[in-house]
Amino acid sequence: xxxxxxxxxxxxxxxxxxxxxxxxxxxxxxxxxxxxxxxxxxxxxxxxxxxxxxxxxxxxxxxxxxxxxxxxxxxxxxxxxxxxxxxxxxxxxxxxxxxxxxxxxxxxxxxxxxxxxxxxxxxxxxxxxxxxxxxxxxxxxxxxxxxxxxxxxxxxxxxxxxxxxxxxxxxxxxxxxxxxxxxxxxxxxxxxxxxxxxxxxxxxxxxxxxxxxxxxxxxxxxxxxxxxxxxxxxxxxxxxxxxxxxxxxxxxxxxxxxxxxxxxxxxxxxxxxxxxxxxxxxxxxxxxxxxxxxxxxxxxxxxxxxxxxxxxxxxxxxxxxxxxxxxxxxxxxxxxxxxxxxxxxxxxxxxxxxxxxxxxxxxxxxxxxxxxxxxxxxxxxxxxxxxxxxxxxxxxxxxxxxxxxxxxxxxxxxxxxxxxxxxxxxxxxxxxxxxxxxxxxxxxxxxxxxxxxxxxxxxxxxxxxxxxxxxxxxxxxxxxxxxxxxxxxxxxxx
Numbered sequence: 001x002x003x004x005x006x007x008x009x010x011x012x013x014x015x016x017x018x019x020x021x022x023x024x025x026x027x028x029x030x031x032x033x034x035x036x037x038x039x040x041x042x043x044x045x046x047x048x049x050x051x052x053x054x055x056x057x058x059x060x061x062x063x064x065x066x067x068x069x070x071x072x073x074x075x076x077x078x079x080x081x082x083x084x085x086x087x088x089x090x091x092x093x094x095x096x097x098x099x100x101x102x103x104x105x106x107x108x109x110x111x112x113x114x115x116x117x118x119x120x121x122x123x124x125x126x127x128x129x130x131x132x133x134x135x136x137x138x139x140x141x142x143x144x145x146x147x148x149x150x151x152x153x154x155x156x157x158x159x160x161x162x163x164x165x166x167x168x169x170x171x172x173x174x175x176x177x178x179x180x181x182x183x184x185x186x187x188x189x190x191x192x193x194x195x196x197x198x199x200x201x202x203x204x205x206x207x208x209x210x211x212x213x214x215x216x217x218x219x220x221x222x223x224x225x226x227x228x229x230x231x232x233x234x235x236x237x238x239x240x241x242x243x244x245x246x247x248x249x250x251x252x253x254x255x256x257x258x259x260x261x262x263x264x265x266x267x268x269x270x271x272x273x274x275x276x277x278x279x280x281x282x283x284x285x286x287x288x289x290x291x292x293x294x295x296x297x298x299x300x301x302x303x304x305x306x307x308x309x310x311x312x313x314x315x316x317x318x319x320x321x322x323x324x325x326x327x328x329x330x331x332x333x334x335x336x337x338x339x340x341x342x343x344x345x346x347x348x349x350x351x352x353x354x355x356x357x358x359x360x361x362x363x364x365x366x367x368x369x370x371x372x373x374x375x376x377x378x379x380x381x382x383x384x385x386x387x388x389x390x391x392x393x394x395x396x397x398x399x400x401x402x403x404x405x406x407x408x409x410x411x412x413x414x415x416x417x418x419x420x421x422x423x424x425x426x427x428x429x430x431x432x433x434x435x436x437x438x439x440x441x442x443x444x445x446x447x448x449x450x451x452x453x454x455x456x457x458x459x460x461x462x463x464x465x466x467x468x469x470x471x472x473x474x475x476x477x478x479x480x481x482x483x484x485x486x487x488x489x490x491x492x493x494x
Contacts, residue, residue: 003072004446005061005234006438007054009079009163010242011100011264012311014053016061017438018072021451023461025435027067029060036097041104041346044097047085050163051170055229062230069230074449075171076238076441077222078245079163081186084138086149086160086211092174095146095158098166099138102265102304102346106137107355118204125191125198127276127285131353133302135162136188136205143206156210162187164239165213168222171236176223178214181290182244190215192287193276195295218244218289219448238444240289242437243267247288247298249436249443250405251459258392258402260385261437262410265349266306268388269298272396281391282351291455299395301350301388305343305359307410309377312345319370327415329374339363340487341376351391354492362487378416382423383484389424403427403467407436414468422472423481432463 003026008015015030033049062068082101087094099105110130113119119130128134139160143150152158161169165179184190184197189207191198197212216222222236240248243261247269250259255273260266271288276297279285288298305312310326313319320326340362342348347355361376389404404426410416411430421428433439446452470477 002451003065003067004442004449004451005058005072005075006442006445007058007075007077007167008242008438008441009050009054009077009167011080011102014050014057015438016054016057017435017442018061018065018067019439019442019446021446023439023442023446023452025433027061027065029057029064031057039105041107043100043102043346045083045100047087047094047098047166050098051167054167059230069232069234072234073451074235074237074445075225076443076445077164077167077236078240078242078437078441079167079183081162081183081241081243082133082135083163084135084142084160085163085166086139086142086158087166087169089157089159089174092169095149096142098163099142101133103138104132104346104355106132106141109137109140110355113204122188122201122204125193125201126185126188127192128186128188129282129284129353132355133349134186134188136201136207139207140205153208153211158211159213160207160211161213164241168236168239171225171229172223173226178216178222180216180218180220180239181287181295182218182241183239184215185287186241192285192295192297217291217293219291219444235449236445237448238441240440240444243269243300244287244289245440245444246407246437247271247440249438249440250407250431251462252405253455253459256402257405259405259407262306262381262406262408264306264308266303266381266385268301268385268392270392270396272297272299277396279391279395281394282353283388283391283395284350299392301391303381303384303388304346304349306381306384307408308345309341309343309380310410312343313374313377319373323409324412326374326378327413329371330378330415333371333375334367337363337365337368337372338483339368339372339376340483341373341380342487342491343377343380344491348488348492351387352488352492357491357494360487360491362490378413379419381410381416382420383481385420386423386481389426403429405429405431407431407434417468418471421468421470423477425470425474425477427470428468429464430466430468432465
């Protein structure tokens with residue numbers, strides 16, 4: 001039993017990665033699933049797709065490694081956050097498609113609450129802002145929209161959960177209805193200071209307490225899997241939302257350390273230790289992790305579109321066949337053209353929080369083509385990251401323009417990482433293991449199982465693959481960033 005299974009349930013695919021006791025990946029399986037867009041700005045997943053791809057990839061990873069369930073000490077789960085699932089406690093059947101974190105359908109509800117003056121109180125309790133990104137208004141929408149759902153919820157017949165919670169329920173055969181502190185902190189229903197579901201918030205968002213899960217530490221006992229799933233029961237011992245799992249996977253255990261994950265979106269977290277730092281620059285104050293009952297906080301900036309802009313080039317414009325083609329196009333782009341793409345396809349996240357604005361391209365000429373558009377798409381990720389870094393440094397004196405640790409699919413592009421270092425004016429460190437989200441989940445489970453050392457031992461094992469040093473002249477950096485800010489201003493004024 002010297003292996004750990006990490007389940008990484010993401011926005012566009014589910015992955016399972018097997019790690020050995022030294023936290024080295026030995027097998028991986030991945031499967032994409034359908035995205036559903038019933039109306040503009042609405043994004044849904046079929047919960048049965050989430051479950052089937054998780055179960056399927058877990059089995060496939062075990063088989064690929066030539067192992068059996070008897071070789072696995074524990075399972076760790078990491079997941080897309082804020083996405084909402086509500087299901088029947090008796091049958092386990094979801095009452096509706098999952099409403100995804102990207103979904104904007106409750107933007108008007110959030111605006112009404114904001115106009116009524118509720119945002120300050122919500123922010124003080126949760127560290128979050130009134131935005132449809134978070135779970136609370138999605139839960140209320142489901143209860144109000146699905147016939148009979150509110151009455152069933154108040155009777156205790158329904159269960160709510162973020163994706164981790166739904167998977168735990170399915171894996172344990174309905175025996176465990178629980179989530180961890182990092183996922184609870186993203187619902188806008190959980191008080192990050194008291195560490196409990198908040199009655200005032202439940203009343204404001206009209207969510208019955210009866211549907212809520214128990215909240216546990218990130219490294220904790222989440223029950224045993226059904227024996228029929230993998231051939232024997234396996235304990236689930238670690239759970240964290242994807243960005244918090246990546247924070248731990250990057251060994252950002254010291255205050256001031258920063259990481260940024262580039263997946264569908266981009267999420268930058270800065271560890272602030274025991275200090276719950278309130279943001280005056282429209283960032284989020286959130287839970288980085290809770291271990292042994294002790295909460296560590298973070299400042300977070302959320303970008304809705306990062307890797308998704310490359311998917312748009314591939315699937316929307318049919319401009320490329322594979323994501324890796326963007327680097328060659330960007331390198332071939334005309335340096336004299338100043339094309340700027342603001343990828344506000346589902347609104348803008350931090351630090352703007354403008355759910356209704358939409359994307360735009362600026363600076364097109366008759367000679368602009370796929371190369372210039374690809375470069376602008378990749379550069380948009382760097383510009384948005386600088387927006388977050390500027391806000392973090394303004395929010396907290398402990399922040400400095402130090403090294404940024406990066407992970408996720410986009411970090412495979414050397415061109416993108418060099419531009420990121422250039423536009424930030426700071427070193428960018430790419431680790432040897434870039435799948436740090438799954439790594440963080442595996443470490444949590446391994447630590448709880450007694451297979452791995454604690455945070456200090458894990459931090460000592462973090463290994464650098466490459467450091468990107470800034471090379472762009474400061475004047476060019478500032479001019480390019482100023483052009484980006486003007487483009488954003490134009491989009492948000494529409």
